Amino acid sequence: MRKLTTILIIIPFLLLGALTTEAVEKEERTWQGESVYHIMVDRFMNGSNSNDHNVDPKDPKAYHGGDLQGIIEKLDYIKKMGFTTISLSPIMANQPGGFHGHWVEDFTSVEEHFGTLADAKRLVEEVHKRDMKILFEFIVNYTGQQHPWLNEQQKADWFQDESPQEQEGEGWKSGLPDLNTANPEVKQYLFEAAEFWITETGVDGFWLDSAGEVSKEFWSDFSQHVKTVDEDFFLLGEVQSGDIQTIASNQSTGLDAFMSVPFSQSASETFKQAGQPLNELYSVWEQSKQQENAPKLMVNVLDHASSERFTRMAVEAGHNPITRWKLGLTYLFTSPGIPSVLYGSEIPLDGGEPPANLGMMNFKVQNEELNRYLEKLNSIRKEFPAITKGDFVELYNKDGLAVFKRTYEDQTMVIAINNSTKTRVANLTNLPGDMQMRGLMLDGLVRPSDQGVYKLGMDRETADIFVIEPDQGLNWAFISFAGGIFLLFVAGVIVVSVKNRQSDKS
Template identity: 30%
Template sequence: MKRLITSAVFVIVMLSIFPIVGQADEDERRQYYYVLVDRFQNSTEVTEEGVDRDDPDAFHGGDLRGLQERVDHFVDLGITDVVVSPLFASHNYTGAPVLNYEQIQATFGTREDVSDTVEAFHDEGLNVIVHLPLDAVSDSSPLMSEDWVSDDGELDLTSGSAADYFSELVTTWQSEFNVDGFYVEDVADVPTSFLETVTGASDDLFWIGEAGELSADDADGLMNAGMDRIVNRDFDDDAKDYFYDINTDMSLLLDDPLRSREDVVHYMDSYSTDRFTNAMEESGLHPITRWKMALTYLYMTPNEPWLYQGAEHTATGQIEDGSTHDMMNFLAGDDQVTKHIEKLANINENFAAVRDGEMNVLHQDDNFLVFERVLDDDRVIVTINNSAEFRKADLDHLDSGLELRGLILNDLVRENDDGTYTVSLERESTNVYNVQASQGVNWLLVSIFGGVMGLFVVFAIVIYMKNAKERRKA
């Protein structure tokens, strides 16, 4: 009987979830996760020579085999592209400046480990993007003898020889390791001719560049030079300023000229910034609450989302003391943000409107932001309350006969008598609604639930009568 009740309850849950699932298609929206390999996971199977965990500036032992052990972590988060820090031999745990592009950093593993790691991610359908430093090499690099390398190790990327060298390098990594692409910092400082040559070396590689003070024209120029995505470095400053406190200026987010571009990537923090959690702690507000709000905006706008390792655990840290590079802590106790990311990733996967739809702002008063993502008949409405009070808004642009079903918070909004739909939120919270045809009363669900309750009552009566009979015999 217990097993029957459990099974029936499972069916009820599945039936209640089923109507909110959107129609997925093959157009995938990318979700990135940057891994600082040395500070992610130590497998204890790779050489410890050169590792000193007591020195914050030394290698701490994270390696590629450790990364392989955590593939499921990325799958659970809904990540599509894992961006790994430079794997080339270096004197610095960050991988830059590079000592030798022809060698793998010994503390990370071997060339075989690189291949095995890429294969492990590919087996789960994830792409592997490698961070490619292009600014300088260390003074003991073999490249110091090249005429396109200065005495202080800076690379002259206007040189055709430099473009030829890196073109051969990336195609070698593609053929030998089967990597999917490369990530370049400060891409706006890289000569266009160099980018065109290197990105054109293979049509199959995916290129991501990061730049600051980025205009729409700048982004277009980089795309024309061969970039597939541009990471907008300035977004995290505006996002931190907005989510730092309640009742902040919403124009910090809504006036972003790049917020409607699907080829632009946004993050809340990165390996080169102070942690988002630190800024929230300084404000005196609850970091987990603020992370949930910020991530909802990050994932639900047209720009693709980028996470830096530890964001799912609300990791703290600053660049000044190196703590933003602390070793990943998989034993962090609170999983609220992790679960929130999983929900957002699921919405991304299942709703075409979130992946490719137009973004329309519906309400932006009283620190209550409501916007929608629309693609054909697929519509998702996003609500973010950045105030200290309960907020609501009446939406009058929707057709009659619909309902809004909450995908993060369990909420169901039906049409008012005047034809509007009222969405509401408690303070400092968010929700995402799927707009669908009104389901009315789900009689199948009601009948199943009633049947389960009836079985439970019968079971309780039988047990009671059996116990009463035994008591009388006694």
């Protein structure tokens, strides 16, 4: 009798599962559909105490103990949030104190605080086992101030007389010896170093720091070389000056994508506090779209390792950082480009200018609300091609409420963000009629009026992503089916109960 009861309980769930399961066709995976989790290796996870030399977690300028083994141990954590790619700060051997990886002392060795070359290989293997990709930050335009080459007379022309790094004055990059990448020997060495990491580890691409400080001729040759080693190798350039025109001028170099500094600046300033207009967001996109030879693919961020945390910006503005993050992340994950999230943003980690912004990741302090939000955003990017491949059109932008549309083939998505301190309403007309807007984040449902107008109301400081789909009305067939299953279940339980009582009496 107990077995019969169990079967009766399970049947409705099996039938319901069979009814709702749909075959999803997988589209070819491209970099356009990736989402990146960026890690400062020393500040993420200490997986091995054997390499903890001169570690001082209380000193923001010292090594804190994070290593490659620690990243391996947390790959499932990153994958659970839905990220498809991880990128690492430089792992090359550095001079003492170079926790950030930019004071390179050996371009073809792993920093001993982070582990060994074997650890780097194993990390790449473990990433690939999880159907994820990995980028290494690769430096070509400067070395640490204690690099052995500086003491070699025959390599005097390997460095430039004046260092652009000194002019930048950017934290740990300030005053570093600037490599002469026009020198054929330097060029060849860097090509071989790049080939070393590709062939030895199987890494999927490089994040190229300060790409704007190197000649376009160098990058063209560099790109051609690495793609002879791996034709699918991904090259992401970071152009520090950041304006659209300068970034666009590097498009012809063969680099596959660029980090969008204009996006970072406008999005972080816009979303750090409520009441800010959203006009600047679409303006940045329009400027990029109108620019001749504009990059085909951009990587967008809210947090960056070289600036104060977005969380700090929100707190200083007197706002709840969780609310601010949810609105900012919605735009980050639904606007054109590859979203990149700096480690710890999901906590969310606080911090001022570097190195205060690079605190140690604390896995004991988790924010389930932000974690689930990231999971949902990544899930939507995977499920709906319009979010990663579609065009991008502004439907409405007034009083802090902005609504965007993304269309790809026969799929239409609508993104609504209300950054206002009040409830806002938008009447949307440039959408297919006889359909419905179904919210994926807040579970809202909007149907058009007889005139075909979708009246969209958004509470203060909220965001939602809608899919445009046929208006189902009430699904009476499903309701009837579910009702029948429930009645069958109840009847079965009654029959079993009656038989049990009769059995007890006998």
